[in-house]
Amino acid sequence: MDGPRKPGGFLKPRSGFATTAIHAGQEAEKWKSAAVVPPIVTSTTFKQVAPAEHSGFEYGRSGNPMRNTLEECLAALDGGNHGFAFASGLGAITSIVAMLSKGDHIVAMDELYGGTSLLFRNVISRLGIDVTFADITDLGVLCNALQDNTKMLWIETPTNPLMKVVDIGNTVRIVKRRGPILVVVDNTFLTPYLQRPLEFGADIVVYSLTKYMNGHSDVVMGAAVVDEQAVAEKLRFLQNAMGIVPSPFDCYLVNRSLKTLALRMEKHRETSMIVARYLERHPLIEEVMHPGLKSHKCHDIAKKQTAGHSGVFSFRHAGELEHSKKLLSGLKIFTLAESLGGYESLAELPSLMTHASVPEQLRTELGITHTLIRLSIGLEDAQDLVRDLDQALHYAFNDTDIYVDHLRPSQIRPSVDHIRFPGPASDENVSPERPPDN
Numbered sequence: 001m002d003g004p005r006k007p008g009g010f011l012k013p014r015s016g017f018a019t020t021a022i023h024a025g026q027e028a029e030k031w032k033s034a035a036v037v038p039p040i041v042t043s044t045t046f047k048q049v050a051p052a053e054h055s056g057f058e059y060g061r062s063g064n065p066m067r068n069t070l071e072e073c074l075a076a077l078d079g080g081n082h083g084f085a086f087a088s089g090l091g092a093i094t095s096i097v098a099m100l101s102k103g104d105h106i107v108a109m110d111e112l113y114g115g116t117s118l119l120f121r122n123v124i125s126r127l128g129i130d131v132t133f134a135d136i137t138d139l140g141v142l143c144n145a146l147q148d149n150t151k152m153l154w155i156e157t158p159t160n161p162l163m164k165v166v167d168i169g170n171t172v173r174i175v176k177r178r179g180p181i182l183v184v185v186d187n188t189f190l191t192p193y194l195q196r197p198l199e200f201g202a203d204i205v206v207y208s209l210t211k212y213m214n215g216h217s218d219v220v221m222g223a224a225v226v227d228e229q230a231v232a233e234k235l236r237f238l239q240n241a242m243g244i245v246p247s248p249f250d251c252y253l254v255n256r257s258l259k260t261l262a263l264r265m266e267k268h269r270e271t272s273m274i275v276a277r278y279l280e281r282h283p284l285i286e287e288v289m290h291p292g293l294k295s296h297k298c299h300d301i302a303k304k305q306t307a308g309h310s311g312v313f314s315f316r317h318a319g320e321l322e323h324s325k326k327l328l329s330g331l332k333i334f335t336l337a338e339s340l341g342g343y344e345s346l347a348e349l350p351s352l353m354t355h356a357s358v359p360e361q362l363r364t365e366l367g368i369t370h371t372l373i374r375l376s377i378g379l380e381d382a383q384d385l386v387r388d389l390d391q392a393l394h395y396a397f398n399d400t401d402i403y404v405d406h407l408r409p410s411q412i413r414p415s416v417d418h419i420r421f422p423g424p425a426s427d428e429n430v431s432p433e434r435p436p437d438n
């Protein structure tokens with residue numbers, strides 16, 4: 001897919017995205033009341049006019065009007081024909097892998113969300129489905145990992161927490177040449193506003209709606225979107241047969257949150273670029289892993305298939321574990337917590353928190369060290385977030401030799417003062433804005 005592009009080279013967000021998010025599946029005519037905001041239907045059962053003659057709903061697990069409304073909207077946002085909501089992101093993932101049978105094989109990215117990795121290593125493998133974990137950003141490694149019984153390729157892009165980017169289009173081309181292998185993309189980190197995997201040939205897009213899609217850190221939910229009827233039928237069967245379904249109330253909340261998805265993602269994208277550039281210039285920061293930065297090794301692939309990067313990224317500082325702990329405890333606006341994608345900014349230490357369950361040797365091989373910190377940039381003002389990080393870095397390092405080695409006194413704070421922030425607060429800024437990368 002090669003659509004219209006923004007000046008920095010990234011794809012433009014899909015035209016009409018915000019309109020789709022507000023209107024798809026929401027027709028007031030669906031309801032006798034003509035309610036403009038879809039009503040929450042709590043009934044678990046639905047009256048039938050005659051045995052097996054019903055109005056489309058029989059029992060709450062098989063279908064619910066509010067859930068259907070959300071599913072329609074989700075499908076439209078990804079450009080797919082069918083959307084399915086689940087009780088959690090992992091519930092969606094569990095239902096998708098249940099499409100496979102004993103003896104089948106999955107190739108999965110080696111750096112996966114910890115919960116998916118646990119499910120694949122400790123549950124799926126026990127049921128006779130083998131999983132090979134490989135760094136499929138290297139297409140040669142991908143080819144070697146494929147087997148005759150490979151039935152599914154599991155992609156997470158960008159990866160968590162190192163932000164590697166998998167080239168979805170090229171990966172799909174290679175895999176499809178080998179046979180009917182279902183390509184699944186976990187799109188939690190970018191949402192369909194920034195990346196639409198079905199357009200690059202993926203078969204299933206999966207989400208933890210808990211993150212950006214809901215965006216308010218008050219619902220745990222998941223979803224899958226597919227285009228093909230045959231895949232949809234299998235998933236619809238499993239959604240009902242396995243029963244990992246969400247409540248109508250949660251569906252209502254996510255459906256409501258999608259109405260502001262475009263606005264929220266724009267702001268996450270913009271602010272995270274400002275924060276990433278600030279960190280990139282900070283003398284105590286050794287590496288910033290943000291695909292929107294030109295310095296990121298996957299920047300070109302990110303430009304090819306996304307409309308920019310969201311608010312979640314990682315950085316590595318020059319200290320040790322003790323400095324990570326001090327830095328995280330010194331933050332005043334960022335909250336030290338797991339998860340991501342909400343309106344509030346979060347910071348965490350993957351090695352001891354989200355990725356603690358990854359075996360230590362693998363963590364070391366991947367580079368998930370004690371000096372790697374992951375941020376989820378929320379919707380606060382950019383200058384407040386930069387100043388918060390600036391003071392926390394100062395607090396963590398100011399009485400150490402590292403600080404003396406890396407910072408000349410004149411370098412302590414100019415980085416903050418020379419950033420042009422968007423909005424009214426930018427009047428106080430001095431330097432011209434750099435052209436947008438993202």
Ligand SMILES: Cc1ncc(COP(=O)(O)O)c(C=O)c1O
Pocket residue numbers: 088089090091113115116156160186188189207208209210220221222339
């Ligand atoms: C990329 C990704 N996929 C899936 C999940 C699982 O989602 P949930 O927590 O909603 O079950 C998460 C959770 O953090 C995630 O980050």
